[in-house]
Amino acid sequence: GNSVTQMEGPVTLSEEAFLTINCTYTATGYPSLFWYVQYPGEGLQLLLKATKADDKGSNKGFEATYRKETTSFHLEKGSVQVSDSAVYFCALRKGNNFNKFYFGSGTKLNVKP
Amino acid sequence: DAGVTQSPTHLIKTRGQQVTLRCSPKSGHDTVSWYQQALGQGPQFIFQYYEEEERQRGNFPDRFSGHQFPNYSSELNVNALLLGDSALYLCASSNQGTGGNNQPQHFGDGTRLSIL
Numbered sequence: 092g093n094s095v096t097q098m099e100g101p102v103t104l105s106e107e108a109f110l111t112i113n114c115t116y117t118a119t120g121y122p123s124l125f126w127y128v129q130y131p132g133e134g135l136q137l138l139l140k141a142t143k144a145d146d147k148g149s150n151k152g153f154e155a156t157y158r159k160e161t162t163s164f165h166l167e168k169g170s171v172q173v174s175d176s177a178v179y180f181c182a183l184r185k186g187n188n189f190n191k192f193y194f195g196s197g198t199k200l201n202v203k204p
Numbered sequence: 205d206a207g208v209t210q211s212p213t214h215l216i217k218t219r220g221q222q223v224t225l226r227c228s229p230k231s232g233h234d235t236v237s238w239y240q241q242a243l244g245q246g247p248q249f250i251f252q253y254y255e256e257e258e259r260q261r262g263n264f265p266d267r268f269s270g271h272q273f274p275n276y277s278s279e280l281n282v283n284a285l286l287l288g289d290s291a292l293y294l295c296a297s298s299n300q301g302t303g304g305n306n307q308p309q310h311f312g313d314g315t316r317l318s319i320l
Contacts, residue, residue: 095246125308127311132313133313134208134294134311134312134313134314135247135294135296135311136311137308137309137310140308180246180247182246191237191249191252191260191262192237192239192247192249192296192309193249194239194246194247194248195246196244196245196246197244197245197246
């Protein structure tokens with residue numbers, strides 16, 4: 092079946108530290124991969140996406156590369172800010188015509204000043 | 205341009221009751237998906253509606269049902285509520301009509317349902 096596994100949190104970093112949040116997936120074929128971010132009391136916001144192998148998604152200093160050989164889509168940021176504190180979800184989308192999303196369990200990031 | 209809107213924002217029910225949650229998709233979107241997000245977990249796919257029909261369904265019992273209206277808005281109905289139904293219910297919309305698989309989903313802020 093299709094599934095996403097994320098590293099467990101919380102992840103606590105100091106401002107300007109380097110961030111990596113690991114994500115691996117299980118899927119047949121060629122899913123699209125996404126990172127979503129959820130701030131307290133809000134829904135999910137799309138952070139970045141990649142639709143085929145070796146694609147790099149990037150947004151707001153975050154980036155992730157679709158690695159089919161390792162079935163991974165790790166999220167990275169070179170220098171985190173306090174405002175990056177949130178829960179990050181890795182997700183894959185499968186389906187030919189009516190796509191269906193599968194989410195990981197989320198990784199909470201706390202950034203301290 | 206309004207995004208995805210959900211109502212109500214919070215709801216408290218008791219076991220055995222029935223509930224209806226509502227969602228208006230982002231302008232220009234024609235597909236609505238519903239997710240259940242338990243505390244500390246990722247969203248779990250419930251079902252998806254397009255052209256007023258249920259197109260895909262996750263592993264949820266028949267107590268969970270839905271509807272899509274001609275204006276693309278949608279309702280999620282849950283019957284015979286259980287304590288375990290307490291969760292944040294998220295609605296997401298997308299546009300199936302233009303390159304469906306390459307279109308991301310836009311999420312609403314959710315309805316927090318608490319079962320006593």
